[in-house]
Amino acid sequence: MLVTALNRIQTPAAVVDRARMQRNIERMQLRMNDLGVKFRPHVKTAKSIEVARAQRAAGSRGVTVSTLAEAEYFFADGVTDILYAVGISPSKLPRALDLIRRGCALKIITDNRESAQAIAKFGREAATRFEVLIEIDTDGHRSGVQPEQQELLRVAHALHDGGMRLAGVLTHAGSSYGCDSPEQLVSMAEQERAGCVLAAERLRAAGLPCAEVSVGSTPTALSAERLEGVTEVRAGVYVFFDLVMCNVGVCTADDIALSVLTTVTGHQSEKGWAIVDAGWMAMSRDHGTQSQKKDYGYGQVCSADGTVIPGYVMSSANQEHGVLAYQPQMDPDIARRFPIDTQLRILPNHACATAAQFSEYCVIDEDGCLATWERLRGW
Amino acid sequence: MLVTALNRIQTPAAVVDRARMQRNIERMQLRMNDLGVKFRPHVKTAKSIEVARAQRAAGSRGVTVSTLAEAEYFFADGVTDILYAVGISPSKLPRALDLIRRGCALKIITDNRESAQAIAKFGREAATRFEVLIEIDTDGHRSGVQPEQQELLRVAHALHDGGMRLAGVLTHAGSSYGCDSPEQLVSMAEQERAGCVLAAERLRAAGLPCAEVSVGSTPTALSAERLEGVTEVRAGVYVFFDLVMCNVGVCTADDIALSVLTTVTGHQSEKGWAIVDAGWMAMSRDHGTQSQKKDYGYGQVCSADGTVIPGYVMSSANQEHGVLAYQPQMDPDIARRFPIDTQLRILPNHACATAAQFSEYCVIDEDGCLATWERLRGW
Numbered sequence: 016m017l018v019t020a021l022n023r024i025q026t027p028a029a030v031v032d033r034a035r036m037q038r039n040i041e042r043m044q045l046r047m048n049d050l051g052v053k054f055r056p057h058v059k060t061a062k063s064i065e066v067a068r069a070q071r072a073a074g075s076r077g078v079t080v081s082t083l084a085e086a087e088y089f090f091a092d093g094v095t096d097i098l099y100a101v102g103i104s105p106s107k108l109p110r111a112l113d114l115i116r117r118g119c120a121l122k123i124i125t126d127n128r129e130s131a132q133a134i135a136k137f138g139r140e141a142a143t144r145f146e147v148l149i150e151i152d153t154d155g156h157r158s159g160v161q162p163e164q165q166e167l168l169r170v171a172h173a174l175h176d177g178g179m180r181l182a183g184v185l186t187h188a189g190s191s192y193g194c195d196s197p198e199q200l201v202s203m204a205e206q207e208r209a210g211c212v213l214a215a216e217r218l219r220a221a222g223l224p225c226a227e228v229s230v231g232s233t234p235t236a237l238s239a240e241r242l243e244g245v246t247e248v249r250a251g252v253y254v255f256f257d258l259v260m261c262n263v264g265v266c267t268a269d270d271i272a273l274s275v276l277t278t279v280t281g282h283q284s285e286k287g288w289a290i291v292d293a294g295w296m297a298m299s300r301d302h303g304t305q306s307q308k309k310d311y312g313y314g315q316v317c318s319a320d321g322t323v324i325p326g327y328v329m330s331s332a333n334q335e336h337g338v339l340a341y342q343p344q345m346d347p348d349i350a351r352r353f354p355i356d357t358q359l360r361i362l363p364n365h366a367c368a369t370a371a372q373f374s375e376y377c378v379i380d381e382d383g384c385l386a387t388w389e390r391l392r393g394w
Numbered sequence: 395m396l397v398t399a400l401n402r403i404q405t406p407a408a409v410v411d412r413a414r415m416q417r418n419i420e421r422m423q424l425r426m427n428d429l430g431v432k433f434r435p436h437v438k439t440a441k442s443i444e445v446a447r448a449q450r451a452a453g454s455r456g457v458t459v460s461t462l463a464e465a466e467y468f469f470a471d472g473v474t475d476i477l478y479a480v481g482i483s484p485s486k487l488p489r490a491l492d493l494i495r496r497g498c499a500l501k502i503i504t505d506n507r508e509s510a511q512a513i514a515k516f517g518r519e520a521a522t523r524f525e526v527l528i529e530i531d532t533d534g535h536r537s538g539v540q541p542e543q544q545e546l547l548r549v550a551h552a553l554h555d556g557g558m559r560l561a562g563v564l565t566h567a568g569s570s571y572g573c574d575s576p577e578q579l580v581s582m583a584e585q586e587r588a589g590c591v592l593a594a595e596r597l598r599a600a601g602l603p604c605a606e607v608s609v610g611s612t613p614t615a616l617s618a619e620r621l622e623g624v625t626e627v628r629a630g631v632y633v634f635f636d637l638v639m640c641n642v643g644v645c646t647a648d649d650i651a652l653s654v655l656t657t658v659t660g661h662q663s664e665k666g667w668a669i670v671d672a673g674w675m676a677m678s679r680d681h682g683t684q685s686q687k688k689d690y691g692y693g694q695v696c697s698a699d700g701t702v703i704p705g706y707v708m709s710s711a712n713q714e715h716g717v718l719a720y721q722p723q724m725d726p727d728i729a730r731r732f733p734i735d736t737q738l739r740i741l742p743n744h745a746c747a748t749a750a751q752f753s754e755y756c757v758i759d760e761d762g763c764l765a766t767w768e769r770l771r772g773w
Contacts, residue, residue: 059713081714101671104657104734105735106401110404125660126660280480302679371751394407
């Protein structure tokens with residue numbers, strides 16, 4: 016029934032398995048409830064109103080966004096508690112102000128004095144007290160001020176003394192994507208927690224307010240053994256999961272809720288290749304598993320009903336062509352296994368990147384019934 | 395004036411330098427005129443009505459597309475001569491038929507008997523004579539039947555005897571992207587030409603029609619010394635060029651017409667990093683230069699006016715964060731060189747992939763005046 020329904024879909028298409036998504040949402044929310052923290056999902060993975068509603072129904076509180084376009088999109092759906100978790104450039108402040116003036120409880124972040132001073136100046140001139148979190152660097156992978164640095168207090172004072180609301184501290188242990196054992200994951204989660212809590216304690220010891228201690232990434236959220244001192248956790252990719260997360264060890268292929276539906280268009284039998292109509296335009300150029308313990312090329316091949324076909328991956332891709340092959344040796348019978356016009360599904364390396372290639376999701380449930388969910392793009 | 399105008403643009407944004415684009419269009423068209431062949435641009439790079447109009451004004455004839463959505467989009471703008479240059483799956487034939495019935499002179503391609511038979515059967519049942527080209531594999535990089543194979547004649551007979559219009563042969567030497575010397579490029583162009591002409595001659599010797607001999611890729615189109623036997627050339631990325639094409643040797647950085655405008659949001663001075671608001675969501679995940687003679691990471695840094703700043707590249711990227719760094723050694727003064735809120739432009743590795751991340755282009759000319767050009771996405 017499902018496969019018959021998919022036959023009416025033009026390929027390539029982004030398919031969401033609703034039951035798997037729901038299971039992923041509940042798994043994370045239950046963990047957060049057990050750990051006694053608020054959960055604020057990062058909606059940058061799905062960028063979908065319906066996905067965010069399912070997260071809210073399960074108990075999440077507010078959303079995390081990666082662009083102001085997302086903030087505007089989710090605010091228009093009635094979400095008011097929004098954290099824009101990318102260091103804001105002063106040139107984006109007028110757009111943030113507009114959201115706040117329309118009733119959005121938008122929180123912004125920064126990690127440096129220049130921006131903090133610009134926020135305070137702009138806020139005072141607009142008679143608006145921006146809620147600002149300071150971004151903390153707990154793993155050296157990207158932006159943020161380190162918890163021990165003197166700069167932390169300087170940024171905090173620039174905001175607080177400048178009349179803004181110093182709302183707390185925030186960190187994201189993106190290095191957790193490089194872990195591949197439970198021990199590493201537990202250790203990274205503790206490093207993320209401890210670093211962010213230390214920053215909060217330093218602010219409080221200096222007499223500064225710091226209500227929120229916000230941490231998170233999918234691997235650390237699913238691995239943390241304790242979250243003392245943390246008030247909220249953020250995570251995004253868990254909602255769909257992907258092959259990178261399989262390699263990290265926080266899900267299995269059967270948890271992956273996003274796949275790309277594709278159709279076989281040709282073969283190069285002597286090379287063991289089947290050609291499909293999903294290339295990198297559909298899968299994205301993400302090779303995230305290349306540096307991990309198992310390299311899936313551009314993705315894992317599944318039958319149209321979503322069952323993994325072990326050993327078959329998308330080994331290379333052009334813009335609108337994907338090459339499927341068996342690994343490590345070649346399959347001389349691939350043309351018989353995957354005849355012309357066969358529909359297949361490809362599990363992605365990185366759900367955030369693959370989802371971003373599409374404007375909508377084709378949503379399937381156990382009955383094979385279909386719905387279409389819109390997806391936001393742009394900035 | 396230009397830089398002042400860009401200051402009003404929300405970043406990240408895809409910027410097109412109109413003068414460079416026009417120069418690239420004229421360079422290619424003049425070459426094709428000199429070589430005495432029709433030029434059919436591949437519109438998959440820009441997916442823009444305005445870009446295709448500029449190509450047409452310079453003398454191009456018809457368009458090449460990579461999706462049926464592009465065919466529908468350009469047909470709606472009055473383009474009737476359209477070549478869909480990806481092997482068609484039988485399930486897409488109803489959509490192709492709809493275009494033909496509405497007056498589009500759509501040409502489709504295939505490289506195998508099963509599809510050829512399905513095309514002929516569907517065409518006869520719909521009382522429509524599909525125009526079909528056979529895809530030829532001249533470099534082993536992807537799909538196509540090899541010119542010497544017996545299969546070529548079988549595919550041709552399935553179409554011709556099945557009542558379809560065997561319109562010709564087509565090849566794309568995608569391996570040319572791996573070349574990096576003039577000698578390799580000339581040799582690859584000749585290999586592409588000779589293989590496709592051989593396929594045409596074999597069809598004609600068997601009494602089959604073969605009016606069109608269509609070849610092309612940007613590197614081979616710009617390197618071919620002779621095109622005897624070829625009737626038309628296709629190329630796409632030349633319209634914008636990119637860093638991969640610089641490494642191949644068919645353009646310079648000053649020819650690159652597409653860049654991503656971005657804003658500095660932070661620094662990690664002790665690592666020599668500047669953080670900008672263009673990550674892989676803006677640049678794409680394409681690392682095309684990684685395997686070439688010069689690796690630009692995620693792109694080459696330029697000032698807001700488009701001048702290359704030698705040595706500075708986007709060395710890594712997250713979804714909405716790009717990390718800029720000097721290479722090979724680190725620049726401890728990067729925070730002073732690129733202060734908070736500085737606008738920069740990043741030249742892309744692969745214009746097709748980077749452009750695909752955006753819904754519109756911000757078009758600039760010498761006067762700094764701005765226009766917005768829509769861009770198609772989806773299938």
